[in-house]
Each structure stands twice: as structure tokens, then as C-alpha cells.
Amino acid sequence: MSFVIVMYVYDETHNDRNLVDYINKDHINPVYLPSITIPNNVIANSNIAEVVSDADIIVVAYPSRYVQWLIRQINGHVKENAYFVSFCKGLVLYSEENRVKLVSDMIREQTGKSCVVVSGATTAIEIAEQQFTEVTIGAKNYDHGSEVKRLLQTDYLRMVITQDDVxxxxxxxxxxxxxxxxxxxxxxxxxxxxxxxxxxxxxxxxxxxxxxxxxxxxxxxxxxxxxxxxxxxxxxxxxxxxxxxxxxxxxxxxxxxxxxxxxxxxxxxxxxxxxxxxxxxxxxxxxxxxxxxxxxxxxxxxxxxxxxxxxxxxxxxxxxxxxxxxxxxxxxxxx
Known part of the structure; x- marks a missing residue:
């Protein structure tokens, strides 16, 4: 592949060895999806600022309740022309104010960057096993949506773009x-x-x-x-x-x-x-x-x-x- 994926991995150990070490040397994650071989172009790093500092596209696949924490860690380290892709299947809840906020809206507001949304009937293990899967891309910025599709779509992962990101x-x-x-x-x-x-x-x-x-x-x-x-x-x-x-x-x-x-x-x-x-x-x-x-x-x-x-x-x-x-x-x- 012609591009490199730098993946943030929480500083976690397994059998007295860091997960980052497992991923970068053995190309496996023994805790999460241990049966899957991780491609060579995926590099793990537990320093989140380093992960995003040179990224053109920042993919967020975090539980929605932790995205605000994530944004606080990376603000000030994101490249000027970078944009986000959210795989988060959740909302930001403001119970005291009786309102909900989209994760993508929070990302846009707190980073000033564009955000594409990807969602669908997806399970990590089935995609890793290359089982046929469909997903939906929501993108107001069609150029960004098209680029995400070009980078991620394969014979087994098919993608449909809509402007209805909300x-x-x-x-x-x-x-x-x-x-x-x-x-x-x-x-x-x-x-x-x-x-x-x-x-x-x-x-x-x-x-x-x-x-x-x-x-x-x-x-x-x-x-x-x-x-x-x-x-x-x-x-x-x-x-x-x-x-x-x-x-x-x-x-x-x-x-x-x-x-x-x-x-x-x-x-x-x-x-x-x-x-x-x-x-x-x-x-x-x-x-x-x-x-x-x-x-x-x-x-x-x-x-x-x-x-x-x-x-x-x-x-x-x-x-x-x-x-x-x-x-x-x-x-x-x-x-």
C-alpha cells in the first residue's frame, strides 16, 4: 500500500509486554482481535500527539463518551489542512440541557476542521476477515467523502456517499x-x-x-x-x-x-x-x-x-x- 496508518494505542500491557510492541513487531493485537494479522503499513504509537501531528486524515473510532477527551489531547497538534473521519456510533448527551449533539459537530466546533461520518452494519472481526460489508459515508464536503471512499473501499467493503451526514x-x-x-x-x-x-x-x-x-x-x-x-x-x-x-x-x-x-x-x-x-x-x-x-x-x-x-x-x-x-x-x- 502507498500510505501509512499510524494508530493510537492506549498504553496497555499483555503478559508484561506493551501492545504497541506486539503490533509493530509481531503484527498482532493479542487482546483485541488476536486472530487477525495486522498489515505492515499499520504502525502503533501510544503518544497521541505524535499520531495526529503528521496525519492528513484523522480517523476517530472511539466510544462517543470519550471523544471530547480525545479532542483535548490532540488540539494544537493537528495539521492545518487535515480533516476528520468519525466512525463513532453514538451521540454526545447533555442531560441537564435536554439536548444531544453529534460527535461530528463537536469535532468541527472544537478543532475547526471538516468531519466526514461513516456508519453502517459493521463488525470489526467480519471486516478483518474480509466478509462482504456495506457502509454509508455522510459528507457535506464531497471531495473529502470521495477521498475517504477511494482510500477505504475494497471488493468486500462497499461504500455509498450521501450529503446527509446528520x-x-x-x-x-x-x-x-x-x-x-x-x-x-x-x-x-x-x-x-x-x-x-x-x-x-x-x-x-x-x-x-x-x-x-x-x-x-x-x-x-x-x-x-x-x-x-x-x-x-x-x-x-x-x-x-x-x-x-x-x-x-x-x-x-x-x-x-x-x-x-x-x-x-x-x-x-x-x-x-x-x-x-x-x-x-x-x-x-x-x-x-x-x-x-x-x-x-x-x-x-x-x-x-x-x-x-x-x-x-x-x-x-x-x-x-x-x-x-x-x-x-x-x-x-x-x-
Missing amino acids: GVELCGGIKHVVAIAAGVCGGLKLGDNTKSAVLRIGFWEMSELMKELFPDRGTDWLTIEQSCGMAELFICMSHRTDEVPDIGSDLDLINITVGHKLSRSGSSFSLQQFTKNSKRTYTDGVEYAKLIYKILTTRHRTAHFPLFTGVHRICQNELKPQELLSCLSSHPIHS
Whole structure:
């Protein structure tokens, strides 16, 4: 390959040896994806300032809750003409202010740089194994979006560009709430008709919520039909185990697992204990459902979003999982 990828690796050890050393000398990461050989053009470095200082494109694939910390570490070290690419499937929550912010917006505001968004039904292990995968690129700057596609697209990783970067990023975040609903359906062992209906309702509410949260940003209904929307929701319905996802699989599936456990355990299930026991994973869907519910309540719009409202109430033990369907039976789309 004609380009070099410098990867920031947290200063972590395994068997008394730094992960950076494993990656640069043995081309493996024994902790994360140990079965995958890392290409020679990937160089690991635990000094984040050095990682970004000579980069033309800075790719961020961090949990959204840590991106602000990341930006603080790199500000002042980024090249003038560099731009960002965000793979973050999450949102920045401001609970006290009843609002959400896109990760890409935070990057733009705090760095003054352009940011392209990439999202879709992707798992690290399957891409590393070169299994056929689709992703969506959201880019207002078409030149940057085209360059990202040129650099990343392969025979097995196919990419579609849209200017609706807001819609692409929102799909990656708010689908966590629909994933909990999917998990509830799976835990209750509901039939395919019911699960399909819940999936479609979630699809519709996601589209409406995109317009509700960012009414002036030009979100497009067609965006949700891309990999960042529809394909992500299919994954929500395909996960049928209570096991916490392995590192390298889609950790978004943790929200489906939460739905499974809520439907079977009810009020005896402790979200706090589950999160504590599930190391390196986050139940983002619970937090997102709570803040979205607060926003909708303030705007008197909860009746327009029965699924998102119902998921929040189930997570707070205000609604039995079995009662979710009664909420959906009077959904506004059936009027």
C-alpha cells in the first residue's frame, strides 16, 4: 500500500509486554482481535500527539463518551489542512440541557476542521476477515467523502456517499434504543410478525426523530434506507443470545442483550450491575432513551413516539416489557 496508518494505542500491557510492541513487531493485537494479522503499513504509537501531528486524515473510532477527551489531547497538534473521519456510533448527551449533539459537530466546533461520518452494519472481526460489508459515508464536503471512499473501499467493503451526514450519524446513535426494543421482543419469544412490526415502527420513529432533533439540518428519509439505518436494524433482530458480545463483534448488540434481560427479569434486573459486570461495553441505549424521553416530554411529543417512550419506561421499571405492544397498538402511524 502507498500510505501509512499510524494508530493510537492506549498504553496497555499483555503478559508484561506493551501492545504497541506486539503490533509493530509481531503484527498482532493479542487482546483485541488476536486472530487477525495486522498489515505492515499499520504502525502503533501510544503518544497521541505524535499520531495526529503528521496525519492528513484523522480517523476517530472511539466510544462517543470519550471523544471530547480525545479532542483535548490532540488540539494544537493537528495539521492545518487535515480533516476528520468519525466512525463513532453514538451521540454526545447533555442531560441537564435536554439536548444531544453529534460527535461530528463537536469535532468541527472544537478543532475547526471538516468531519466526514461513516456508519453502517459493521463488525470489526467480519471486516478483518474480509466478509462482504456495506457502509454509508455522510459528507457535506464531497471531495473529502470521495477521498475517504477511494482510500477505504475494497471488493468486500462497499461504500455509498450521501450529503446527509446528520442522518447517517443519528442513525448510528438512536438505533441503540430500537435495539433494546428488539431485545425485549426476543426475550419474550414473540413471533416474526410481531418482531417485523416492531422493526418497522422503530424504522419510522427513527426517521421522525431525526427531523425532531435536527429540524433545520436537511435530514433525508432515504438515508435510513442505507446501511447506517436499515441494515443496522436487521442486526438488531438477528441477535438471539443473552451473552455479552465478544470484542471484535458488534458491541452495539449489548443493547439487545439488555432488552433480553429486561423482558425475562423485570424489576429484578439491575442495569447498573449489568454494566459493571460487562467490562468494555456500554448500555448506550438506556441513556439515549432517557434523554430522548426528556426532550420529547418537554416538547409534549411523547405520544408521537410510543416505541422510544415505551423503551425508556421499561428501562426505568415504569412499564412491564409485556406491555410494550399495547403501547404500539395505538401508534399514530395506524391512525
